[in-house]
Amino acid sequence: MKLTSKLIVATAALALTSTLAFAGSGPYNGTKDALDGGMTYPRANGVETAYSYNTQAMKKLNYGRVPTANELKAWDMDMMPDGTGYPEGSGSVEEGDELYEAQCASCHGEFGAGGKGYPTLAGGSVESLKNQRTCPGKDAPTRTFGSYWPQVSTLMWYIRDAMPYAHPKSFTNDELYAMTAYLLAANEITIDGEELDDEYVLNKEKLMKVKMPNRDGFYPNIDGPDGVENVRKFFANPKNYGAVGTRCMKDCGKEKIMRIGMEITNVVPPYSTVRDLPVEKETGSKSAAEKMYDASCVVCHKTDAMGAPAVGDHDAWATVMEQGIDKVNHNSINGLGGMPPKGGAMDLTDEQVKDIVKFMVESSK
């Protein structure tokens, strides 16, 4: 209750003292004093806007329990720009290069250059961020880790938690530093003026010194004790974020009409508003192998975009099978190039992987 009442007092004080606060014209007695430039509504006498709520005391509920130190250690793993959460460890650009080639290039392209439909991880420039495709033929701004991201902590944190895509959270701390070093090098980012060549070894201390080229490319400034107040000031002026509509009713002016040039029509399922009976699909439920394939392999094997033999591609699988099924099974279990061991699904038994491979081969005949 302490907090809520404090908040209400604060809100009331603001409403009294600030001439900015604006009592809205809507049905719910709101005040225009929210952080985001919008309305807050009084929560009093059991009613807030159109909703009633229970007004009995909600103090001292005491649900749950205090987490143990080990539980906190296991989950409180975020990394922040000031170095909070950076692990101990080290890794070189060269080691990162190998990891990248083996585990990332299939989606993100050689040297992070993209081109495969997945996000591009390197290249571009801060200057390009001024590009506007206002007219046909103009260049796009390039928003990559190197040209756009304000902080390096974001990259290491994200890679650790979310990549590689099909089996995230699989890197050691040393590998993480190597991966990060490689992506810094690929983006030609220097540390203390030093270029990151193949032998460069990254660690916690060095990582804390990285200043990203577009560090100052964002507003409002959210850092430090004034961060939240800067956000409030930003939203107080609608011009800052394009909330500039005007309520003209007559002779507001005519503008040109732009029609669709090339309509995008490849949508799934295809457009239809017809109300008829669906065409009965071929019956027969999926085999266990197909289900496991859907769960663990389809992400890379649906197409050849990532260099994996696409299921259904007769020629590609004929070539694979020239090695003989034993070798193919071996590669699937132990990994090969961009193919992680067991496709990253380490909970599969060897027999299950073999069943899936059989399904993939059969489906590609």
Place this chain on the structure above:
Amino acid sequence: MSNISENNLESTSSRRDFFKKTAAYSVSAIAAAAVLAPAKLLADDENIIHHTKWGTTLGDELNKNPYGLPSKYEHNIVRRTSSLMSSAGDMHAAVSMTPLHELSGIITPNGLHFTRTHNGVAHVDPNKFRLMIHGLVEKPIVLTLDQLKQYPSESRTLFLECPANGAAEWKGPQFNSLQFVKGMMSNAEWTGVRLSVILDDLGLKPTAKWMLAEGSDGSEMSRTIPVEKVLDDAMIVWAQNGEALRPEQGYPVRLMLPGWEANLCIKYLKRLEFGKEPWYCKEETSKYTVLTKSGKAIQHFYPLEVNSIITSPCPEKPWKNLKKGQMIEIEGIAWSGHGTITNVDISLDGGDNYVEAQLKGLVLPKSWTRFSYMHKYDGKPMLIQSRSIDDSGNVQPSVSQEKDIIGVEGVYHRNSIVTWEIRKDGSVHNVQVRTDNCPA
């Protein structure tokens, strides 16, 4: 009429005989009807004349589908996606759109709620679910799902919108479909506990300025949220339209920040940490920042601004078979993350002149609000638009007004007015009314 009910299991042909016979005896009745309409000239509607299949057979057993399903005839009313709205056609990092053209009222059925995933739809075991709340609180806690649900609940009807809704159209119209122009949003009744109730219990330290919310899925989705919003109206929710959240919406538990970017409303919630400084998550730097024409980008752009869209007519629901002079409803949805919708204006001439539409149904803050305008159809081509206003005083901008401030590379937070062109044949097309100064 008793004749019919006695013979209602007879074949349809004998029923027709019956009508023939009756007709002979009721000439005067037919003559009376002819005054109202030239009934003789109208062909009989076979659907009325004949018994139906469903009227002459037994239906399904009542609990054939213990969890009910829509009519089979509704099979085209589904979420749709496009490989262009994914990474490389990979449907684990993609978005699907709600069929707004087929929705009625303000509630989106759970199976039609738009979905954005960054690492596939996770399937969290509710028995293994844990929520940890820690950092700058007097008493950190972990909760099981049952413990979380012990907190007194509240329900709110709120929209959820991806700030990339309409992102494909900064530079011009691309899709001829309401579903793809505005379908990255839905509206539902969400039930859970207000975070302020939990924090009252734990005690928040005065130095806490920001909250990190983190998900438990493969993308470990995370965002930084100002504590002020958390204490104002943030909720932790476990129910959507009366049942458990769908996996696509974050089962078993997600964060709900009324009126703010859906991406901030972390799904598969696992951890809330309170701190002094913002975290700089991937989705508040690399993505969900609005690059403006200055070359600098707006970060921490939370609210979805005042917005509206005409849902009928629309490209999927054209004005077919209308007669000149007949009345027809123009209907749509308005919403604002800044507050409550107060007015919606309609233009029939591409934004030169506007008339005021009427709001209908429940008018709730940070929720879809339906609007309605009765129009006399005259068969001429039209450019129809809706423009909404909220109680914070914000007015939905035109394409040019928004573009002149932001530029065309912002990707997110596009809320400018949408124009439907209605052609002579009644077909409806997505166009934009805008001024560009390109060299010829």
